[in-house]
Amino acid sequence: MQYTAEFLTKIYRDLYSVRVFEEKQVELYALGKVPGHIHSGIGEEGSCTGVMATRKEGDFVKISHRPVGAGLLAGTPLETMFAELMGRVGGNALGLGGVLHMTSLEKGMVGFSGTLGCDAPVAVGAGLTIQMNGTDNVSYVFYGDGTSNRGPVHEAMNLAAIWKLPVLFVCNNNQYAISTPTSFSSPVPNPGADRAAGYGMPSRVADGTDPLSVYEAAQELVDYIRAGNGPAVLECKMCRMRGHFEGDQQKYRDLSVVEQWKDQDCVAKMEKYLIDNEVLTAEEIAAIRGEVAAKMDAAIALAEQSPEPTPEDLYRNLYAE
Amino acid sequence: MQMTYLQAIGDALKEEMRRDDKILIFGEDVAEFGNIFGVTRGMLEEFGPQRVRNTSISETAIIGAALGAAVTGLRPVAELMYADFTMVAFSELFHCVPKWRFMNGAEYKMPLVVRCAMGSSFGAGSEHSNCVESLFMHSPGMTIICPTTPYDAKGLLKSAIRSDNPILFCEHKQLYQTKGDVPEGDYTIPIGVADIKRPGKDVTVIAVGLMVRRALEAAEMLEKEGISVEVIDPRTLVPFDKETVFNSIRKTHHVVIAEESNKTAGIGAELAAMIQEEMYDELDGPISRVAALDIPMPYNITLEKHVIPDAAKIAQAVRAQVERWK
Known part of the structure; x- marks a missing residue:
C-alpha cells in the first residue's frame, strides 16, 4: 500500500506516544505514585496504533488493559489520564476508577470493565446504538488472547453476528495470560481469528509489531463493517515484553525468547522503515520524540498538581441527577 | 380502569416507547412470542424488529449490550425472563451496570432498565423461583424496584424508563394476573417512596x-x-x-x-x-x-x-x- 508522508508521520507519532505513556506509567509506578497494579503494554503499541488509524468521527472504542495508553489515541486528554492513573480528583472518574478506567465518552470511549471480557458485550451495545442511528460508524473492542476464552466474548460475538452489528473485535495475542501461554489456553493457533468462523465472521491475522500491517488488515475489515455486513475479527500477534504486572518475576517463561522479540520492537522497526524509505530523517524522529516526551511530562506535572479526592467525592458520581 | 399487573407493565412499555424513540426492548423471546408471560405481546407489531428484538440465549450479552447501548445514547429495557437468570450475568449486573458511572466518570449515564420475573410460581423449582433483590442491595448504584399492584407497576416502570440510572425491575410472577385500578393516561410514581x-x-x-x-x-x-x-x-x-x-x-x-x-x-x-x-x-x-x-x-x-x-x-x-x- 502507498502511504503519504503525513500519514506515516502520524502513525509514528501515535505509536511513540503510546510507548511513552506506557514507559511513564512504569516510571510513576516505580516512584510509588500509582496505587494498585499496572500492566505495561510496552511492545504492544503497534496493534492499537494501526487499528485506531481506521477510526472516524462517531466511532466508539473499548480499549484493553494493555496498553492503556491507547486511550490517548481516542483523544482522551493526557492530564486527565495521568490524574486518573495516580488516583487524583482531576481524573475522569475523580481518581476513583483508576488505571483500567482512563476513559472519555466525549471521545467515543464506552468505558471499561476491570473484569476483562465483560465489556465485549458493551461494545456490542455501542454497535447497537450505531445501527439504530443508521450511520456507518464502527464499535471497536480490544481484548487479549486470555480473555478470548471467556463466555461474554463468545456471547458478544454471537449477538453481534445475529444482529449484524458494526463491531470490530481486535484480539491482541501477546502469547500470555498472566503465566498461562496461549498454546495451553487455546485449542486453536489463533484464539481470535480462528473463533470467527463459528460466528460467521471474516477474520484477519496481522503482525502486531507492525502498525502498517495492522492498519491494512483493519482497514479491510472496517470497510466490510462500514458497508453494513456485520462484525469481524482481527488478531494481532506480538509478545508481552514485561511481566503481567510490574514486579512479576516471570519464572514461568523463558526470558531469552522475550529477548529475541526485542528485534521485533514496533517502535524501532517503524523508525527504521521511516528512515529507509526517506520519510523522516533521524533528526526529525528525534524532534518528534522530544515533542512527545515534553507533552507527556507537562501532562504529568499538571496531573500531579491535582489534589487527592475527598470522602465527599465518593458520592458525586454514583448516581446521575 | 381495572387491568392486570401484566397489562399495566405492557402498557407502560408501549406508552414510553411511543413517547421516546430512543427506547427499545430486547431479550429472549420478547418479539413474536411476546415474552413467555405475554408482557410484550403486540409490541413487535407496533414498533417493529429494530426496537423489539429477540436475542440468543445470552444473558451476559443481553446485559452487557444494554449497558453499552445505554451509555452511548439509547434507553434500553432489557429483559432477563426469570430473575434467577440475573445470576448468569451476575458480573455484569453486580460490577458493571451499577458501578460504571463511579468507575468511569460523570459523563457516563446509564438509562437502563433490567426487567425480570421473580418469585415462586407453583412448582417452578429451585432455579426458576428465586427472589434476588437482596443480592443486588449489596451493589451500590443499583436501584431496585418491586411493584406489587398494577397501579404501582405502571407508574414505577415509567419512572424507571425515564431515569438516567440503572434499575433492576422485579415483577412477581404470581401477580401478573392480579387486577387493580389504573388511571387513564400518563402518570409516574417517584422512585424511593414507600x-x-x-x-x-x-x-x-x-x-x-x-x-x-x-x-x-x-x-x-x-x-x-x-x-x-x-x-x-x-x-x-x-x-x-x-x-x-x-x-x-x-x-x-x-x-x-x-x-x-x-x-x-x-x-x-x-x-x-x-x-x-x-x-x-x-x-x-x-x-x-x-x-x-x-x-x-x-x-x-x-x-x-x-x-x-x-x-x-x-x-x-x-x-x-x-x-x-x-
Whole structure:
C-alpha cells in the first residue's frame, strides 16, 4: 500500500506516544505514585496504533488493559489520564476508577470493565446504538488472547453476528495470560481469528509489531463493517515484553525468547522503515520524540498538581441527577 | 380502569416507547412470542424488529449490550425472563451496570432498565423461583424496584424508563394476573417512596413483593382479633424510604418484616439491622422476620407452600409481638 508522508508521520507519532505513556506509567509506578497494579503494554503499541488509524468521527472504542495508553489515541486528554492513573480528583472518574478506567465518552470511549471480557458485550451495545442511528460508524473492542476464552466474548460475538452489528473485535495475542501461554489456553493457533468462523465472521491475522500491517488488515475489515455486513475479527500477534504486572518475576517463561522479540520492537522497526524509505530523517524522529516526551511530562506535572479526592467525592458520581 | 399487573407493565412499555424513540426492548423471546408471560405481546407489531428484538440465549450479552447501548445514547429495557437468570450475568449486573458511572466518570449515564420475573410460581423449582433483590442491595448504584399492584407497576416502570440510572425491575410472577385500578393516561410514581397499603396502629409490617398481599390478608384476619396492622410496601428497596417506615414505627413501636427470599442475609436482615441502629429507642420489642426457609425451593407444590410464608405465618408473627411485648 502507498502511504503519504503525513500519514506515516502520524502513525509514528501515535505509536511513540503510546510507548511513552506506557514507559511513564512504569516510571510513576516505580516512584510509588500509582496505587494498585499496572500492566505495561510496552511492545504492544503497534496493534492499537494501526487499528485506531481506521477510526472516524462517531466511532466508539473499548480499549484493553494493555496498553492503556491507547486511550490517548481516542483523544482522551493526557492530564486527565495521568490524574486518573495516580488516583487524583482531576481524573475522569475523580481518581476513583483508576488505571483500567482512563476513559472519555466525549471521545467515543464506552468505558471499561476491570473484569476483562465483560465489556465485549458493551461494545456490542455501542454497535447497537450505531445501527439504530443508521450511520456507518464502527464499535471497536480490544481484548487479549486470555480473555478470548471467556463466555461474554463468545456471547458478544454471537449477538453481534445475529444482529449484524458494526463491531470490530481486535484480539491482541501477546502469547500470555498472566503465566498461562496461549498454546495451553487455546485449542486453536489463533484464539481470535480462528473463533470467527463459528460466528460467521471474516477474520484477519496481522503482525502486531507492525502498525502498517495492522492498519491494512483493519482497514479491510472496517470497510466490510462500514458497508453494513456485520462484525469481524482481527488478531494481532506480538509478545508481552514485561511481566503481567510490574514486579512479576516471570519464572514461568523463558526470558531469552522475550529477548529475541526485542528485534521485533514496533517502535524501532517503524523508525527504521521511516528512515529507509526517506520519510523522516533521524533528526526529525528525534524532534518528534522530544515533542512527545515534553507533552507527556507537562501532562504529568499538571496531573500531579491535582489534589487527592475527598470522602465527599465518593458520592458525586454514583448516581446521575 | 381495572387491568392486570401484566397489562399495566405492557402498557407502560408501549406508552414510553411511543413517547421516546430512543427506547427499545430486547431479550429472549420478547418479539413474536411476546415474552413467555405475554408482557410484550403486540409490541413487535407496533414498533417493529429494530426496537423489539429477540436475542440468543445470552444473558451476559443481553446485559452487557444494554449497558453499552445505554451509555452511548439509547434507553434500553432489557429483559432477563426469570430473575434467577440475573445470576448468569451476575458480573455484569453486580460490577458493571451499577458501578460504571463511579468507575468511569460523570459523563457516563446509564438509562437502563433490567426487567425480570421473580418469585415462586407453583412448582417452578429451585432455579426458576428465586427472589434476588437482596443480592443486588449489596451493589451500590443499583436501584431496585418491586411493584406489587398494577397501579404501582405502571407508574414505577415509567419512572424507571425515564431515569438516567440503572434499575433492576422485579415483577412477581404470581401477580401478573392480579387486577387493580389504573388511571387513564400518563402518570409516574417517584422512585424511593414507600406506600402504606393499609394503615394501622399496633404493629408495622414491612412486606415485599408477593408478601404485601399476604400481609394484607393477615391484617384482615388480625383485625377480627382486635389487632391493628399497618402494612407498608417499600416498592423501592434501593433507595429505601426510611421516613415512611420510621414514622410508622414511631406510632406502632413493633416491626415484622415479611419477604419471600431465604431468611439468611435476606432483605429482612438488612432492614432489621438498620431499624435497630437508627430507631432503637422507639422499639418495644425485637424485630421479627418472616421469610422463606433456608432451603432451595422445592418442586413439590405442597412443600413449596410450606417453604414460603403465607398469611397465617405473618399473622402469627404479629400476634407473637402483641402477646409477648405489647
